[in-house]
Amino acid sequence: MDCRTSSSLNEVRLGKEKFGGETHVYSVAYADSEIDDVISHANKVIFNSVNQLECFGAKATHLPIGLRVNLGVSHSYFDLADPARPSSRLEEIDLTRIESVMDRISGFMLHCNCENGSVAAFSVLLDRIEIRLSGLLAWLDWVSLGGGIAFTKDGYPIDQLAVRLRACADKFGVQIYLELGDIVIIDTTALEVSVLDIVENSKAVAIVDSAVEAHMLDLLVYRESAAIAPNSRPHSYFIAGKSCLAGDVFGEFSFAKPLVIGDRISLLNAGSAFLNMSVLQACLETGAGLYRHSHSRRARQDLRDAALVWQLRRWQRGIISISSPASISSMSMRAAVGAISPPILIPKSISANSPARCGAGRTASEPPTPCLKSV
Amino acid sequence: MDCRTSSSLNEVRLGKEKFGGETHVYSVAYADSEIDDVISHANKVIFNSVNQLECFGAKATHLPIGLRVNLGVSHSYFDLADPARPSSRLEEIDLTRIESVMDRISGFMLHCNCENGSVAAFSVLLDRIEIRLSGLLAWLDWVSLGGGIAFTKDGYPIDQLAVRLRACADKFGVQIYLELGDIVIIDTTALEVSVLDIVENSKAVAIVDSAVEAHMLDLLVYRESAAIAPNSRPHSYFIAGKSCLAGDVFGEFSFAKPLVIGDRISLLNAGSAFLNMSVLQACLETGAGLYRHSHSRRARQDLRDAALVWQLRRWQRGIISISSPASISSMSMRAAVGAISPPILIPKSISANSPARCGAGRTASEPPTPCLKSV
Numbered sequence: 206m207d208c209r210t211s212s213s214l215n216e217v218r219l220g221k222e223k224f225g226g227e228t229h230v231y232s233v234a235y236a237d238s239e240i241d242d243v244i245s246h247a248n249k250v251i252f253n254s255v256n257q258l259e260c261f262g263a264k265a266t267h268l269p270i271g272l273r274v275n276l277g278v279s280h281s282y283f284d285l286a287d288p289a290r291p292s293s294r295l296e297e298i299d300l301t302r303i304e305s306v307m308d309r310i311s312g313f314m315l316h317c318n319c320e321n322g323s324v325a326a327f328s329v330l331l332d333r334i335e336i337r338l339s340g341l342l343a344w345l346d347w348v349s350l351g352g353g354i355a356f357t358k359d360g361y362p363i364d365q366l367a368v369r370l371r372a373c374a375d376k377f378g379v380q381i382y383l384e385l386g387d388i389v390i391i392d393t394t395a396l397e398v399s400v401l402d403i404v405e406n407s408k409a410v411a412i413v414d415s416a417v418e419a420h421m422l423d424l425l426v427y428r429e430s431a432a433i434a435p436n437s438r439p440h441s442y443f444i445a446g447k448s449c450l451a452g453d454v455f456g457e458f459s460f461a462k463p464l465v466i467g468d469r470i471s472l473l474n475a476g477s478a479f480l481n482m483s484v485l486q487a488c489l490e491t492g493a494g495l496y497r498h499s500h501s502r503r504a505r506q507d508l509r510d511a512a513l514v515w516q517l518r519r520w521q522r523g524i525i526s527i528s529s530p531a532s533i534s535s536m537s538m539r540a541a542v543g544a545i546s547p548p549i550l551i552p553k554s555i556s557a558n559s560p561a562r563c564g565a566g567r568t569a570s571e572p573p574t575p576c577l578k579s580v
Numbered sequence: 581m582d583c584r585t586s587s588s589l590n591e592v593r594l595g596k597e598k599f600g601g602e603t604h605v606y607s608v609a610y611a612d613s614e615i616d617d618v619i620s621h622a623n624k625v626i627f628n629s630v631n632q633l634e635c636f637g638a639k640a641t642h643l644p645i646g647l648r649v650n651l652g653v654s655h656s657y658f659d660l661a662d663p664a665r666p667s668s669r670l671e672e673i674d675l676t677r678i679e680s681v682m683d684r685i686s687g688f689m690l691h692c693n694c695e696n697g698s699v700a701a702f703s704v705l706l707d708r709i710e711i712r713l714s715g716l717l718a719w720l721d722w723v724s725l726g727g728g729i730a731f732t733k734d735g736y737p738i739d740q741l742a743v744r745l746r747a748c749a750d751k752f753g754v755q756i757y758l759e760l761g762d763i764v765i766i767d768t769t770a771l772e773v774s775v776l777d778i779v780e781n782s783k784a785v786a787i788v789d790s791a792v793e794a795h796m797l798d799l800l801v802y803r804e805s806a807a808i809a810p811n812s813r814p815h816s817y818f819i820a821g822k823s824c825l826a827g828d829v830f831g832e833f834s835f836a837k838p839l840v841i842g843d844r845i846s847l848l849n850a851g852s853a854f855l856n857m858s859v860l861q862a863c864l865e866t867g868a869g870l871y872r873h874s875h876s877r878r879a880r881q882d883l884r885d886a887a888l889v890w891q892l893r894r895w896q897r898g899i900i901s902i903s904s905p906a907s908i909s910s911m912s913m914r915a916a917v918g919a920i921s922p923p924i925l926i927p928k929s930i931s932a933n934s935p936a937r938c939g940a941g942r943t944a945s946e947p948p949t950p951c952l953k954s955v
Contacts, residue, residue, distance in 0.1 A: 212824050233822040234776035234787040253787075254779050275781070285800070285827035294785040294820045294829075401609035404629050406650070410669040412609040412628075418801075425660070426793075426800045445669045447608040449587050452660035454669075 210349075210384065214239045214246075221246040229349070229382075231273065231314060233295065235261055244268065251314050251349070253295065255302040262309055269346065271312035272297055278333050280326050280353070281319035283427055288316050307344050316351030316384075322358050324365045331373055342377040352384030357391050394476030396420055396431075400468045401447060408457075409442045411464050416446035417453050421475055430456030431472040444470060585724075585759065589614045589621075596621040604724070604757075606648065606689060608670065610636055619643065626689050626724070628670065630677040637684055644721065646687035647672055653708050655701050655728070656694035658802055663691050682719050691726030691759075697733050699740045706748055717752040727759030732766050769851030771795055771806075773830075775843045776822060783832075784817045786839050791821035792828050796850055805831030806847040819845060 210229035211217040217230040230243055231251035240261045244250055251271035252258040262270060275296030279289035288295040295316070297303055317330050331350070335342065342348065350370075356363045374381045398413035417424050421431060431444070438459040446453035455472055585604035586592040592605040605618055606626035615636045619625055626646035627633040637645060650671030654664035663670040670691070672678055692705050706725070710717065717723065725745075731738045749756045773788035792799050796806060806819070813834040821828035830847055 231824075233820075233824065233828075234789070236776055236789055254777055256777050256779065286825065288826050290826050292781050292783045292785055292818055293826055294779050294781065294787055294818070295824075295826055297779075298781050401611055402629055402631050404631065404669050404672075406667050406669065406673050408667045410667055412669055414609070414611055443667055443669070445608075449606075449608065449670075450661065451663045451665050451668055451670055453608075 208382070210382075214243050217243055217246045229271075231271075240264060249312065249347075251312070254297050255299065255306055258306055258309065262306075269311045270309060271314055271347070271349065272303065272306065272310050273314040273316065274298075274303060274338070276315065276317075276334060276337050278330055279317045279319070280321040280323075280330055283319060285427065286319045303341070307341060310345070312345055312347040312349065312379075313338070313342070314349040314351065316349075316353070318351060318353030320355055321353050322355040322361065324356075324362050324369065327354055327366065328369050331369060335373060335376070339377075342379060345377070345379050347380040347382065348373075348377075349382040349384070352388075354383060355388050355391065357388045359392070390476030392474055395471040395473050396475035398444075398470050398472060400464055400466050400470070402466065403442075403464060409464075410445050411442045411468075411470075412445050412447055413455075413470065414447060416448035416450070417455055418446075418448055418450055421455065421472070424455065425452070432456070432474055433458045433471060434473055440464070444472075583757070585757075589618050592618055592621045604646075606646075615639060624687065624722075626687070629672050630674065630681055633681055633684065637681075641684075644686045645684060646689055646722070646724065647678065647681065647685050648689040648691065649673075649678060649713070651690065651692075651709060651712050653705055654692045654694070655696040655698075655705055658694060660802065661694045678716065682716060685720070687720055687722040687724065687754075688713070688717070689724040689726065691724075691728070693726060693728030695730055696728055697730040697736065699731075699737050699744065702729055702741065703744050706744060710748060710751070714752075717754060720752070720754050722755040722757065723748075723752075724757040724759070727763075729758060730763050730766065732763045734767070765851030767849055770846040770848050771850035773819075773845050773847060775839055775841050775845070777841065778817075778839060784815075784839075785820050786817045786843075786845075787820050787822055788830075788845065789822060791823035791825070792830055793821075793823055793825055796830065796847070799830065800827070807831070807849055808833045808846060809848055815839070819847075 208227045208229075209220040209224055210231060211220050212231055212233070217228055220228040227248045228246065229249040229251060230247040231253070232243070233253050235243060235252075235257060241264065244265050247265075247268060249269045249271060250265040251273060252262065253273050255272070258270070258272060273296040275289065275293060275298045277289050277298070279287050281287035281289075284290050287293075296314075315334055317334070318327060321327050321330075354366070355361065356366050370381050370383075373379075396415060398415040400411045401414050402412040404410050404412065417431075423429070424431060433444075433456075436458050438461045440461070440463050441457060441459045442464055443457050444455040446455065458470075583602045583604075584595040584599055585606060586595050587605075587607055592603060595603040602623045603621065604624040604626060605622040606628070607618070608628050610618060610627075610632060616639065619640050622640075622643060624644045624646060625640040626648060627637065628648050630647070633645070633647060648671040650664065650668060650673045652664050652673070654662050656662035656664075659665050662668075671689075690709055692709070693702060696702050696705075729741070730736065731741050745756050745758075748754070771790060773790040775786045776789050777787040779785050779787065792806075798804070799806060808819075811833050813836045815836070815838050816832060816834045817839055818832050819830040821830065833845075
């Protein structure tokens, strides 16, 4: 791991102390009480607003300083995750103020994508950024384009992405960073559950030994369904958890045979629920630096480590090469694997076809048209 | 604490070992691997379905056995929390099957209420239960009517509730249990935050040193707003957290003066987010046994303990009497208070007026009409 980023004091400290190498830090708002400590662990410091830059920038003059910029453009299926949502607090929007601090910064962060699986859509967004900011980009040394570019999906034209990134980097003379986000574990991880009871209430409901809130909380927050594959069989069931929450339902799925108590079900693509809070980062050789933008939840660290290991294995098998995978020792990999707690998380076979999905939104194989906001 | 309930192995064990006294256990679905251990810690065992009773009932014949029953009636503002939602897996719905096992059970659990602040609405529900189940209730020794009855709210006619419960208990010769739920901390707790930055993006947004996902996750899950009081002043702001989530927004509130960096804001009624996962239980002297139905999240235990202490103090000041408050020693109270972590949680003054609320749903002072399903 060559490069990582973070969004809080403890994360940047973890990144620096545990992983070493280049460590970025960004925060929606730094506090007086933490800024000195934050800066002491960072190689680049990114501010969310000119206000914050003016408050704390003088403390970081020995480092490259960046500013998060909001052009009101985005590609996101979820209002909750859309940095360009109405009255978004993320990123500075005032170009006049941005111009006034250009002599104090060497980079921009523009986080516009969420689950963007289309290189064409990404390229359109980047076109708009280049047009709107061309006069400023040429001043800079680096640009972070954030996460949300789903280039690990089967069939994604990653070479086209690399070409487009290289063109932008060459045009403006900047180093481009991307954040990995949850793309590092797309289709790598399943939540394995077993049927404990089957009840009938208008429809058949199979109650399993897990719970949405405990293990796939994002389904509740984003109002989504889990996924199984295949999912077009004759016997249909709601798959529901064993917590007391009435809405603890993973989704409605269909099976080849009637379910019986003890049957095991694989709920696909469960890794993002764990990785969502992780500190996983990596740099890839695609003409751009890439890293994982991290969030905080210590309790999920074991599972995150496991997800990291699975993805490293996937990468090592040739899907994407990592510049320095050896920087995580095989001993720490084994330790991470050993730390997995029940319910069992298993990696999906790399050669498996992309699974069929159910429900709306982020896990759907044909997601709804995202909002691509005009400049 | 005389009485408690639980919904998992570790909870029933905690209740038995830490609190002692009468301990109930209920689970949406027990597993083969846990049932013996569960029963060993319980004084009453409640099954969610006749299936589960038939699987495991023989192991618990030395104990009172209960069955959760679903009459398709409920009072809930939230589909997510409504046990009578379509295809609910909670509770046995087949009256013929229920009748077939009456000789093996001594109690029913009927969990029909969620944030029901109306004694009249509760009474209508209980009327329906009495009519539908009259032939069965007379066979039983006890009935748990679950939680969700908001009798700690200012002005709630608790005497009317007690009379209604007593009438039911006398009519059928049953001991009635209620679960306390989050009513133990209504209006007791605030999340104290400080303004770190103020940005303008169509509207003014104050970024504070907290995050919805970290400290008031229920707002995301239930799509609600936090609350402040008063909230009808001239200066309006979105109050947003410092996590990277675009939708990390507590709500839109108004203030008497323009906010400045460093201002402190009290987000009201924050306790339920912590208590939601707690194991707090108590028995009250209202003619019915009352207990807390617990969920699991160890990480919130400190805050739950704090919430317990605040509520105990409130009760001790005379709002509601506790049958045996001395069973929590003053030493354990002090320990719980000492365990509070930042952000600061403070008890609201008992004499304060009921605060103004914003947003729809559970924190509103005049909530929307709930769905009262017909029998």
